[in-house]
Amino acid sequence: MTYECDMHTFYKGLPDVVVLPSTTEQAQAVVRLCRRERVPIVPRGSGTGLIGGATAPQGGVMVGVNRMNRILEVDLPNRTATVQPGLINLWLTHAVRDRGYFFAPDPSSQMVSSIGGNVSTNAGGPHCLKYGITSNHVLGLELVTGTGELVQLGGKTLDRPGYDLVGAAVGAEGTFGLVTGVVVRLLHTPEAVKTVLATFRTVIEASETVSAIIADGMTPAALEMLDEAIIRAINAGVGAGYPEGAGAVLLIELDGPRAEVEAQGERAAAICRARGALTVSVARDEVERALLWKGRKEAAGAVGRLTASYLLQDAVVPRSKLPDIMRELVAIGERHGLLICNVFHAGDGNLHPLICYDERSPEELERAKHANEELLAACIALGGSVTGEHGAGMDKARNLPLQYADADLNFMFRLRRVFDPDGVMNPGKLLPTHPACGETFRAARPVLPEGAWV
Amino acid sequence: MTYECDMHTFYKGLPDVVVLPSTTEQAQAVVRLCRRERVPIVPRGSGTGLIGGATAPQGGVMVGVNRMNRILEVDLPNRTATVQPGLINLWLTHAVRDRGYFFAPDPSSQMVSSIGGNVSTNAGGPHCLKYGITSNHVLGLELVTGTGELVQLGGKTLDRPGYDLVGAAVGAEGTFGLVTGVVVRLLHTPEAVKTVLATFRTVIEASETVSAIIADGMTPAALEMLDEAIIRAINAGVGAGYPEGAGAVLLIELDGPRAEVEAQGERAAAICRARGALTVSVARDEVERALLWKGRKEAAGAVGRLTASYLLQDAVVPRSKLPDIMRELVAIGERHGLLICNVFHAGDGNLHPLICYDERSPEELERAKHANEELLAACIALGGSVTGEHGAGMDKARNLPLQYADADLNFMFRLRRVFDPDGVMNPGKLLPTHPACGETFRAARPVLPEGAWV
Numbered sequence: 001m002t003y004e005c006d007m008h009t010f011y012k013g014l015p016d017v018v019v020l021p022s023t024t025e026q027a028q029a030v031v032r033l034c035r036r037e038r039v040p041i042v043p044r045g046s047g048t049g050l051i052g053g054a055t056a057p058q059g060g061v062m063v064g065v066n067r068m069n070r071i072l073e074v075d076l077p078n079r080t081a082t083v084q085p086g087l088i089n090l091w092l093t094h095a096v097r098d099r100g101y102f103f104a105p106d107p108s109s110q111m112v113s114s115i116g117g118n119v120s121t122n123a124g125g126p127h128c129l130k131y132g133i134t135s136n137h138v139l140g141l142e143l144v145t146g147t148g149e150l151v152q153l154g155g156k157t158l159d160r161p162g163y164d165l166v167g168a169a170v171g172a173e174g175t176f177g178l179v180t181g182v183v184v185r186l187l188h189t190p191e192a193v194k195t196v197l198a199t200f201r202t203v204i205e206a207s208e209t210v211s212a213i214i215a216d217g218m219t220p221a222a223l224e225m226l227d228e229a230i231i232r233a234i235n236a237g238v239g240a241g242y243p244e245g246a247g248a249v250l251l252i253e254l255d256g257p258r259a260e261v262e263a264q265g266e267r268a269a270a271i272c273r274a275r276g277a278l279t280v281s282v283a284r285d286e287v288e289r290a291l292l293w294k295g296r297k298e299a300a301g302a303v304g305r306l307t308a309s310y311l312l313q314d315a316v317v318p319r320s321k322l323p324d325i326m327r328e329l330v331a332i333g334e335r336h337g338l339l340i341c342n343v344f345h346a347g348d349g350n351l352h353p354l355i356c357y358d359e360r361s362p363e364e365l366e367r368a369k370h371a372n373e374e375l376l377a378a379c380i381a382l383g384g385s386v387t388g389e390h391g392a393g394m395d396k397a398r399n400l401p402l403q404y405a406d407a408d409l410n411f412m413f414r415l416r417r418v419f420d421p422d423g424v425m426n427p428g429k430l431l432p433t434h435p436a437c438g439e440t441f442r443a444a445r446p447v448l449p450e451g452a453w454v
Numbered sequence: 455m456t457y458e459c460d461m462h463t464f465y466k467g468l469p470d471v472v473v474l475p476s477t478t479e480q481a482q483a484v485v486r487l488c489r490r491e492r493v494p495i496v497p498r499g500s501g502t503g504l505i506g507g508a509t510a511p512q513g514g515v516m517v518g519v520n521r522m523n524r525i526l527e528v529d530l531p532n533r534t535a536t537v538q539p540g541l542i543n544l545w546l547t548h549a550v551r552d553r554g555y556f557f558a559p560d561p562s563s564q565m566v567s568s569i570g571g572n573v574s575t576n577a578g579g580p581h582c583l584k585y586g587i588t589s590n591h592v593l594g595l596e597l598v599t600g601t602g603e604l605v606q607l608g609g610k611t612l613d614r615p616g617y618d619l620v621g622a623a624v625g626a627e628g629t630f631g632l633v634t635g636v637v638v639r640l641l642h643t644p645e646a647v648k649t650v651l652a653t654f655r656t657v658i659e660a661s662e663t664v665s666a667i668i669a670d671g672m673t674p675a676a677l678e679m680l681d682e683a684i685i686r687a688i689n690a691g692v693g694a695g696y697p698e699g700a701g702a703v704l705l706i707e708l709d710g711p712r713a714e715v716e717a718q719g720e721r722a723a724a725i726c727r728a729r730g731a732l733t734v735s736v737a738r739d740e741v742e743r744a745l746l747w748k749g750r751k752e753a754a755g756a757v758g759r760l761t762a763s764y765l766l767q768d769a770v771v772p773r774s775k776l777p778d779i780m781r782e783l784v785a786i787g788e789r790h791g792l793l794i795c796n797v798f799h800a801g802d803g804n805l806h807p808l809i810c811y812d813e814r815s816p817e818e819l820e821r822a823k824h825a826n827e828e829l830l831a832a833c834i835a836l837g838g839s840v841t842g843e844h845g846a847g848m849d850k851a852r853n854l855p856l857q858y859a860d861a862d863l864n865f866m867f868r869l870r871r872v873f874d875p876d877g878v879m880n881p882g883k884l885l886p887t888h889p890a891c892g893e894t895f896r897a898a899r900p901v902l903p904e905g906a907w908v
Contacts, residue, residue, distance in 0.1 A: 167621020
């Protein structure tokens with residue numbers, strides 16, 4: 001059942017129809033028809049989303065953009081490319097790599113996820129610490145809005161007059177309309193890359209090292225962390241050879257001009273040592289670099305060895321609050337008798353806690369739900385956010401009132417209605433739905449029902 | 455008459471009242487009162503805008519934010535500051551410089567312009583080539599909308615759930631409401647700065663050198679260009695000592711880690727020489743650097759020696775089209791018997807043509823108007839934009855139909871009405887007004903009246 005769910009398997013629902021348009025005109029015809037008939041439209045890229053955004057719980061028409069997967073233009077003098085939404089993320093880099101360019105946003109799914117899907121969720125990735133998230137790399141969008149109109153938002157030149165609606169449309173999760181074209185920024189491939197891997201006794205020590213590296217003035221391309229439970233899983237599985245007693249792995253990647261990268265790599269290693277690292281390894285070549293990344297890349301898979309089921313969560317705290325949230329997550333896990341593993345983009349403060357449970361035990365599932373709610377509330381309490389890079393989708397739409405005032409949410413709701421006055425575009429996603437009337441948020445609290453699964 | 459105009463002196467108009475609130479609550483009370491009475495509100499920072507955005511042609515209440523000029527928080531671990539809108543741009547850097555940080559957006563007016571005004575126009579500046587424009591440095595806004603509600607857009611953490619309205623609100627020119635607080639990003643002061651000044655026979659040669667530098671893979675902090683007419687004015691005035699026969703000055707500034715900057719400075723100088731530069735100077739210290747910048751900084755003032763009046767225009771072409779637009783501007787000037795000088799952010803393709811004329815001659819003014827319209831049309835024809843960093847204001851609101859389809863403009867209009875349903879916020883600015891009904895754009899073309907001054 002390919003179209004029953006995306007990678008958030010908790011929510012399922014089959015659309016009545018799946019259409020796969022090949023052209024903007026076909027996509028526009030579908031939207032016009034659905035609007036006339038008041039039928040929900042659910043846009044979908046590769047279906048690798050983690051928040052239930054590309055599922056059709058109310059049925060309706062699912063519009064897959066997979067056939068619209070061409071690169072329409074590569075304009076190297078202006079460092080841009082114009083692509084169709086179904087293009088696989090990594091294919092764009094493959095197309096321009098030989099000429100010395102790359103497309104920076106690198107969600108872990110980049111081998112299979114579509115650029116349209118990345119735009120929809122405003123996807124991040126390990127290297128977004130230095131390079132920014134998807135919205136920092138989208139210059140323009142072609143959009144069939146929920147009214148069936150075709151609009152151009154932004155374009156190749158920066159800072160066009162009028163309102164910049166590109167920023168709002170990136171991350172709109174299909175609620176404004178169907179993205180049918182994307183103008184993205186291309187970057188020069190950095191001259192050199194240096195990867196440093198350090199292990200620490202505790203995740204607290206590693207978190208403090210993250211702050212020390214940032215405070216030193218460098219901006220690594222990536223600053224990734226693995227905690228003790230993940231390390232155990234990886235050591236048992238892929239055999240990355242992390243030392244006994246390591247409570248945290250910190251992976252630091254620097255890129256840029258060779259002279260800078262060499263100097264910064266040494267400084268980063270020195271900071272790790274000064275902060276009490278158990279081991280510090282610096283990759284000397286691409287093979288060693290791949291080895292250092294191996295554990296990180298296979299982390300989520302390795303957790304499968306520890307637990308029957310897990311919920312991969314996505315949340316954010318200000319970077320300086322990492323030690324606090326790490327302590328808090330340990331406490332939450334202990335309180336509910338559950339293992340919470342952590343693999344995350346430490347430089348961004350973007351956490352991916354994996355709450356491990358056994359779905360065959362309804363009682364354990366209940367504990368996992370409670371742990372999850374406490375985890376999100378803890379991030380908010382530290383000044384963070386209930387989602388970092390995966391979006392809100394169905395999974396977290398109801399959590400938005402934790403983070404926003406009624407007035408804030410109502411402005412979002414009114415903006416949504418500008419693009420989709422009849423509510424046909426991906427209904428029930430992104431913004432909370434009022435449980436009584438089924439309508440998207442209208443300032444009636446609490447939206448989150450008691451004991452709701454969030 | 456301080457409040458009669460901003461720095462675009464072509465449009466004037468006195469407000470009925472000027473209020474200078476000290477608190478968000480006072481600002482909110484003003485908006486609520488004005489909305490109830492349907493009185494226009496014109497927000498104003500330091501009044502250094504160049505597009506008539508902070509004038510009150512319809513009277514009403516001008517709200518100056520000058521008393522709301524405090525830094526509310528500096529959070530160095532998270533590299534952010536929270537400030538009030540009246541804070542002078544450069545004061546923020548002054549407050550954090552000793553601790554090794556700076557605020558990147560550097561409009562030429564930064565000694566006097568306010569951060570609220572920079573937000574309103576989405577201001578750029580010489581160093582925005584590397585660092586990005588104001589919208590790239592604003593993480594969150596506190597806004598009293600045209601409904602009188604107080605909303606928070608964005609915040610300290612990246613990629614919050616829901617719609618990102620910060621991007622649309624930065625550059626909204628006061629049409630969404632009054633900005634009462636701004637969360638900005640602070641950057642680490644670069645370790646080293648290297649400035650290179652090269653002179654060329656023609657602006658075409660210099661433009662091609664710009665492309666060659668970018669194609670080499672470096673991103674200079676600034677890439678500024680002066681053309682022959684400006685060079686003459688500067689040589690006559692401040693005596694920067696540019697060589698006889700120089701048709702273009704290219705100012706290249708590199709910043710970053712010392713090792714990188716030294717290597718790139720040499721490469722940039724070598725590229726200039728290879729491209730036929732007449733002279734190449736590399737600053738050895740801060741004093742020499744200031745000298746190289748002196749001509750650029752005093753360029754607009756020096757033009758005052760050449761002409762009775764001038765219009766400082768702001769437009770953009772894709773960077774690769776710089777040689778084309780330079781040829782076009784020469785042709786336009788010759789066609790109308792007018793001198794058009796150019797000083798611009800070449801790396802961004804952001805032009806600032808100065809159309810020189812004598813306002814005492816109505817006939818010459820007419821020619822200047824026609825030259826101006828042709829100039830903007832030429833930028834659009836090359837895939838550019840009618841404004842780069844100054845905004846649309848009153849000056850260019852009517853030009854937007856040159857660049858946007860009706861559907862695009864109507865979505866902007868509907869977005870404006872989300873925040874300001876009664877049309878009290880800075881009416882007549884940013885979006886074109888229909889000449890017949892006085893209402894903001896509603897898809898009736900042409901909006902631009904025949905022979906209109908744009």
